[in-house]
Amino acid sequence: AQSVTQPDIHITVSEGASLELRCNYSYGATPYLFWYVQSPGQGLQLLLKYFSGDTLVQGIKGFEAEFKRSQSSFNLRKPSVHWSDAAEYFCAVGTSYGNKLVFGAGTILRVKS
């Protein structure tokens, strides 16, 4: 069965600093990979997705992620964090059938000024 690991429960970065959130997945076939963001009291918003092709994908709000098959990773990056990026970030893997997303436990991002 597929699984997703987000090793960092909390991350704190200074505003303007770069950010990398880690995600490792376990899935036997080619995965469909997603990053979602959740602000307090809100639902999940899709940041970006990887289905195939270029392993570096661009998303909204200046985020990007790189799929590395050899490392089973799909890390999320942003070159310069803004205070409004403070939220919880979820990595998810989708299977070849259906949109039965399996989510990681999430990483809470705090931004200090």
Add this chain to the structure above:
Amino acid sequence: ETGVTQTPRHLVMGMTNKKSLKCEQHLGHNAMYWYKQSAKKPLELMFVYSLEERVENNSVPSRFSPECPNSSHLFLHLHTLQPEDSALYLCASSQDAGPGGTEAFFGQGTRLTVV
């Protein structure tokens, strides 16, 4: 108007009550989902509906009863819940639930508290 709308946003219910959560999507999607988000636990998929037919039930207790009367609406009927059922219940939709992943669009959730 957002693509996926959930009502109510907050619900407090006693263990003997019966209530329903509602989800409506305005995206023309064919698949709808219920997820449960508990504190300190990953999001858990509960149910999947494709073209109004339930295609997945992830070992959810029978005190949760979904209903999908049409492709735009999804309900979650609740009865005799337990305090541990308190969580954020998220509805999502996607173009379809067939081969090939497609992105899911989420509602803002219903924060349920069982007292």
